[in-house]
Amino acid sequence: VADGLSEAAEVTVTSFSDRLTEAVDRLRAPACVGLDPHLERLPLELYHPDAAMSASERRAHAAEAVQTWGMEVAAVLAGRVPAVKPQAAFFEALGAPGVAALECVVARCRELGLLVVLDVKRGDIGSTAAAYAQATLADEGPMGADSVTLSPYLGEESLQPFERYCGQGKGLFVLVRTSNPGAGAWQTPGDPSFARRVAAWVERANSSRLGAHGLGPVGAVIGATLGDEIPVWRAAMPSAWFLVPGYGAQGAGPADVVPCFRADGRGALITSSRGVLFGTDAPTEPGWRQGVARRTDELVSTLRRHIPGV
């Protein structure tokens, strides 16, 4: 059988949902740390621009600092949480050197066994969407992330070019319902509504790809502070991983996110960024690595105490 080898090679690709389930279970940590390099909070030992720098010199210095910081933070997080969520915007604000830094940080995270949720919230169609998928998910592309966040405004065609990568072990997290104050006015929860239609698409996309525990590779972004609305979305997408921003510095506590989990304690990844990365420490703190480690451990132990089944 001439094709036996390539068929066998294909079979060995583990789906994103199974990779995520395995990593969350192994660490007992349904958590994801956002890598948001706010320049004004970076350790002074890494970022110390001087007034004589031009704007582009300052960006190059910042990109170098952000790269070192991101790689060091990744080393602290590895073995503590299953996943990281680099926020592309902060790197892109530094121009091409910032994007090069993001590539290095993503590569290091993957080497360390951290699953990378590249937070880009892209949303386009046709060959443009295919180019964004190449830019973010493709293994032969510049980032090769494990998963991306996507914006669904342009309809199903904005999601399908990324969905194709699910067969290569990649995952998506589609914006469905966020909890920023202005979101509710437009992402209305009634049925039919835009957000409901997106949720239905997510559930449908998973239906042919269910892995362990009935979870699929197409996840949903669901805000942490939605209260009674969360069970509505959980019921609408039983097979979807929820990526849940809004925890910690952004206002939600552990009790708020309990309903994001399924009854078996699975299916949600709580993300915290500033709260874990910077806490209330001054940026001069020499022990900043230990601070990240301590706050990550606190995040995980708090979730373990509150989420039944974790």
Added chain:
Amino acid sequence: VADGLSEAAEVTVTSFSDRLTEAVDRLRAPACVGLDPHLERLPLELYHPDAAMSASERRAHAAEAVQTWGMEVAAVLAGRVPAVKPQAAFFEALGAPGVAALECVVARCRELGLLVVLDVKRGDIGSTAAAYAQATLADEGPMGADSVTLSPYLGEESLQPFERYCGQGKGLFVLVRTSNPGAGAWQTPGDPSFARRVAAWVERANSSRLGAHGLGPVGAVIGATLGDEIPVWRAAMPSAWFLVPGYGAQGAGPADVVPCFRADGRGALITSSRGVLFGTDAPTEPGWRQGVARRTDELVSTLRRHIPGV
């Protein structure tokens, strides 16, 4: 009056809508050419990877080709159309060297007097949205484009950080209603609907910023092939510039886009990308620059014949 100088400096910033109106009127060309560097369509003299290249070597070679191509196309377009729309995805697919190429192409377009609509369709909130605005619009940032395309899924907070740049002569084009086949199922035109709410926000955002002919700096993306729906959106946003994709290679003809314009022949910018850039020419064509020039002139003269008032 100590502040007289800085006040005077602020007053000299011309709004994006007035800059666009002036440029469209001067050239009698309500057209925008999309810069979509499809690698397989680039001239062979610029892009000729060989099989021995690694993936990253191939991307670096492609980025160099794309940069040269983009700068040469810009030189052809200057004086023919008022605006260009670089599609970020194609550059980002090449990684950091591609982003560096995009920065160079944007800078050259601006030097040549072309208004740059950076097609990024970003959509995030808070400090992340502010970082994207810095990445794309800020004059001291890496791109410094004249305007950007934005996705409104996360609500008003995803648009406001960009809206702040309107006072610095910058513009936005918010996705409202596109004409890809799957868009209508989610961006429903009924009232109330998500798309209707976005349109209302656009009109409101312009109300305090109206310039010449009652047009403001917050535009809307409206698909070219929406037929009877277009007058609905034109009536909902009388003060908004419409950025109209879907013309030419994507299916719409000049008669389709007439209703995108206001009765005075103003307020729409028809975009064509592949149809103008590549036509049906083989990529080996040695006269590719002349081809771009000829097809651009055809686009403009066709619009002049069909749009009353242009």
